[in-house]
Amino acid sequence: MMEEVKEVTSALSVHGHNIKITDVVKDGDVLTFVIVSQKLSGTGEYHVDRTWDDFEWLQQHLFSQEDVPGIQGVIFPPLPAKANGNTSAKVIKQLGVLGLGEWQPYVKALETFLQLVATHKILNKNKAVEVFLTSSDAPGRQKVKKNIFNRLSQAVEEMRKEGHKDVDEFFQTERDHNLVLTGCTKTAAEKFLDMVLTEQKIAVACGHFSAALHLCVEPGEDPDKKAFSRLCVQISEVFNSMKKNMTSVAENNVNTLGLGLDQESRYQEAEKEMLFRRTCKLVELENATRNAEKAKPVKKEAMEELKTATKTEFQEICRVAKQEIKQFQGVRVKMLQQALVQWCERQLLTAKESADQFNQHLQAFREMTQ
Amino acid sequence: MATSSERSPPPFPDSEDQDVLDTEDVAGRDSDEDDGGDLFMGSSNPTLAEVETLLEPARQPSDLLMNPPSDLMSDPLIEPISSQTENKPASEAVNEPSDDFVDLTNNISATTESAVAEIPLDEPSDDFVDILGSETEAQREEVVVTDVTVEAAADKSEVTSGVTDSPGDGKIRSDAEEEAQETSAAPIIDLGADLPASNTQQLPVSDKIADPLVDLLGDPSPAPAADAKKPSGATIDLFEDEGSDLFGEPRQTKSAKQQQKSLFGEADEDLFGEPLGAVSKKPVSKEQKEKSVTTKAAAAVPAGGPLLDSSPAEPADIFTEEAVTTTPSVSNTSTVNSKTNGVHSEEEADIFSEATVELSLDSPRTERKNDVTAKPSASAPTSLSAAASQAKPQSAALEELEEEEEAELDDKFEVLVSVKDPEKIGDGMNAYMAYKVSTQTTLPMFRNKTFTVRRRFSDFLGLYEKLSEKHGPNGFIVPPPPEKSILGMTKVKVGKEDSSSADFVERRRGALERYLQRVVNHPSLIQDPDVREFLEREDLPRAVSTQALSGAGFLKMINKATDAVSKMTIKMNESDVWFEEKLQEVESADQQFRKLHALVESLVIHRKELSLNTASFAKSTAMLGSAEDNTALSRALSQLAEVEDKMEQLHQDQAANDTFSFAELIADYIRLLGAVRGSFDHRMKVWQRWQDAQAMLQKKRETEAKLLWANKPDKLQLAKEEIAEWEAKVTQYERDFERVSATVRKEVVRFEKEKTKNFKRQIIKYLESLLQSQQQLIKYWEAFLPEAKAIA
Secondary structure: OHHHHHHOOOOOOEOOOOOEEEEEEEEOOEEEEEEEEEEOOOOOEEEEEEEHHHHHHHHHHHHOOOOOOOHHHOOOOOOOOOOOOOOOHHHHHHHHHHHOOOOHHHHHHHHHHHHHHHHOOOHHHOHHHHHHHHOOOOOOOOOOOOOOOOHHHHHHHHHHHOOOOOOOHHHHHHHHHHHHHHHHHHHHHHHHHHHHHHHHHHHHHHHHHHHHHHHOOOOOOOHHHHHHHHHHHHHHHHHHHHHHHHHHHHHHHHHHHHHHHHHHHHHHHHHHHHHHHHHHHHHHHHHHHHHHHHOOHHHHHHHHHHHHHHHHHHHHHHHHHHHHHHHHHHHHHHHHHHHHHHHHHHHHHHHHHHHHHHHHHHHHHHHOOO | OHHHHHHOOOHHHHHHHHHHHHHHHHHHHHHHHHHHHHHHHHOOOOOHHHHHHHHHHHHHHHHHHOOOHHHHHHOOOOHHHHHHHHHHHHHHHOOOOOHHHHHHHHHHHHHHHHHHHHOOOHHHHHHHHHHOHHHHHHHHHHHHHHHHHHHHHHHHOOOOHHHHHHHHHHHHHHHOHHHHHHHOHHHHHHHHHHHHHHHHHHHHHHHHOOOHHHHHHHOOOOOOHHHHHHHHHHHHHHHHHHHHHHHHHHHHHOOOOOHHHHHHHHHHHHHHHOHHHHHHHHHHHHHHHHOOOOHHHHHHHHHHOOOOOOOOHHHHHHHHHHHHHHOOOOOOHHHHHHHHHHHHHHHHHHHHHHHHHHOOOOOHHHHHHHHHHHHHHHOOOOOHHHHHHHHHHHHHHHHHHHHHOHHHHHHHOOEEEEEEEEEEEOOHHHOEEEEEEEEEEOOOOOOOOEEEEEEEHHHHHHHHHHHHHHHHHHOOOOOOOOOEOHHHHHHHHHOOOOHHHHHHHHHHHHHHHHHHHHHHHOOOHHHOHHHHHHHHOOOOOOOOOHHHHEHHHHHHHHHHHHHHHHHHHHHOOOOOHHHHHHHHHHHHHHHHHHHHHHHHHHHHHHHHHHHHHHHHHHHHHHHHHHHOOOHHHHHHHHHHHHHHHHHHHHHHHHHHHHHHHHHHHHHHHHHHHHHHHHHHHHHHHHHHHHHHHHHHHHHHHHHHHHHHHHOOHHHHHHHHHHHHHHHHHHHHHHHHHHHHHHHHHHHHHHHHHHHHHHHHHHHHHHHHHHHHHHHHHHHHHHHHHHHHHOOO
């Protein structure tokens, strides 16, 4: 299977930037996503069903392209963590903003992942992407072997190598910067999530209040009673409007800036991983260089060879990484900007609508006779 | 106030005119008096008791006549009070145990006196005007009209003829004030004549009318005349109502003249309910319709007259006279007072012990009245407030009448109160909060248009206690103040300047303001002198025993009242479907409001949380912005941080808005519903008393039947008396119950109207601020949008 993938180097047969996930089906704990992509030939679409495991299969394939030069310098688009089918406090803690709502944010994040992969110059050459997007069969539910990108091993080494002094000032700055940004973005995303959660609580509270007001309505012909009942119904409507307002404010938050911050946060995380891989290679190269210098004549040649190989590899990684970082900066700023603009526009719209509605309620109350 | 005092003098000449007429009538009435005298002679028992009554009033006025004019001038503030206290013993002197009439005389004497004072002494008259609040207008007319109606009454009924004589005489003489010393002898004689006349009158009247009540009065007639005292004790109840209603009235008429009508309506009802009083009352009340408002005071006098030795009329006249004569006479009033008090205190006690024994003890109203009368007699020459508190019970009793005019009066209630500037005074655990209470009003009963006083929290509670004690038993819904909060206040005392303690202070300030506004909006409560005092007086005596109202205690009190109601409901076979339904509605409304309150509170908590979260998001955005390399993005993020900071403020305001528009409003209504249930409870108590009296009457009747069968005529007589007594009580209690029921009904209707109005006003305010904050939000977003677009 791996061989197959290596053989194909041509680009995808579909448009990368308008891959859509049109539907999500929940079957027990398993979520199945319907992915639609348009054929490059112009006519027709591919419709495929994929589960999260399929996504993971794809990612593993991307990670394990050991023959592609400088693959370790690639910032792999981040795949959101696996979601099991129920929303709970735990899921939200794990998934952040993606755990909210009826999976739309999650779907959106997966969509973004696919688009990023499909439009990535190096990654979209992988056969696995084509298979994932076009094959009507599920690509592989089998376990893929663990590879060098195993995150667990990474975590252990991280502490030791993270602080390693870089030889290249560009990368040193980028590493430092990335470290700060990762932390800040993560905090901001968390705070934003808190805000959204509270907004949802307010919406719920408004709904409860609105419903409870209906209980105050009493039957009867007494004009005083009728007046009060009518008032209660109207107040209830006001709170219902407030509930709707809050709900859409929260929705807007999630779907725009919430997703944007989440994406940014995970993308920064991905960059961090890439930089770390590069740092690892750097350490490896430094070790090889030292070994080559110290090596006895017998082993010297082999050591030199290893050193040269490592150096080439490292240089390749640095080359790819520089490109990647440049591209990443462009992409993430664009993404954030988009998120901010959309957010602002939607909130503005919601605010205007709500103001309109409140104004109508106000007029209704003012006109209301005792 | 100034205007009214200016207007005051002119009517007096009118009264002089009336006096002239009086003199013209004197001849005719003299003959009447002769008739009275004949009757008196004709009656078979001119006993010692009557002689005594003859003597006592005789002594009384002579004392009163010693009143120094110098006192009036030098110390006008104290003067009216001391004269009021005089009145009391005087009315007691004529063996009048009904404190209603004491109050009556107080009212009349106070008013007449001040009115009289206006002529010879311009300056002190102003003082009187102040003392008596806005009553001047009424007083003016009162002086004029008392004479007129008394006269009219005299024409209509022979009973009061003797009585009317005396003021007529008195007036004539008072015109020549310099001769007062000499003339003083004359009124005494007149009084003496009056008393026997009225006493004897009692017998024929009661004989003539076939009524259980008359039986009651008829019974003692063969017995020594001293017995007359006893039935009068019973009849107090009968007249308690009209007495207080009518006499309380003048105090309130200043603000509402329309009340007149309703009062007359009431009087007519009374006529039918009580044929006995009708004899003299009917003509009088007709007469009143043509007269001015204040005739009521006089009207009540003859109404009570035939039954109650016509003494109520007498003291009134005595004091009209007395007030005039005091001007030239010289003596120290205080000693006279204390003396007379000493003399009569025993007698008074007897009377009341009798009265209270006869009345069932669960009648809070009577108890209170006794308290009231006992108080001033014990400490006769006290401050103005004592005198004022005396008059209160009556006003409470008649608010019912006023309610009818409420709709018309609504526009006239123009009192705006604000509670501002909460300030911590003192340190440590002795610290307390003081508030500035500012009043804005167009009501003439207040001295100024705007005034400000400082009040501490316990003063507010003290006001509530006074009001609920006075008005609660009559079925009024007295707005409750916010509860004491030990936790909240301790925080304040400790001096923690955190947001929760500021929030607490602000909430309480708002609650106090709304509480006070509700009190002054209530057409009856605003009339209460305690309310006026609370709003106007610079230094209020410290409220004591508000401790009982502390948080838990307050709740317990309400719960207790509720329990009592629910328990009674089981017992009470509710005849009135309206009350049955309303009580259930109130119960369910209480549940709903509690639920709503909990929901709003949680909403407020979430809003505060949102405000906090927005703040921390703003902070993290600012940090992100500073960490960002991309200049445009960094700038946008910093801008965003600022926007979010502003939004935090918006959320905070919204939380406050939720709190003060809804949470507090609903909390108010939970408290008010407690008060509504309290009024149902009071109604139930009155009902219970009526039922108990009925049961007692049944028992007495059975006893009578047994005695009849056993043929024991000696005991039979006693049993009959008792039955009559209890029949009177049952009638009275039933009327009480109907009155309280009517009041509760009106109050509940008013409460519901107010509720709708309140909620409507509040939701409009709420929506306005909501709209405003939404528009603010739009501005923020519109300002930020170009920043976001500029990133690229």
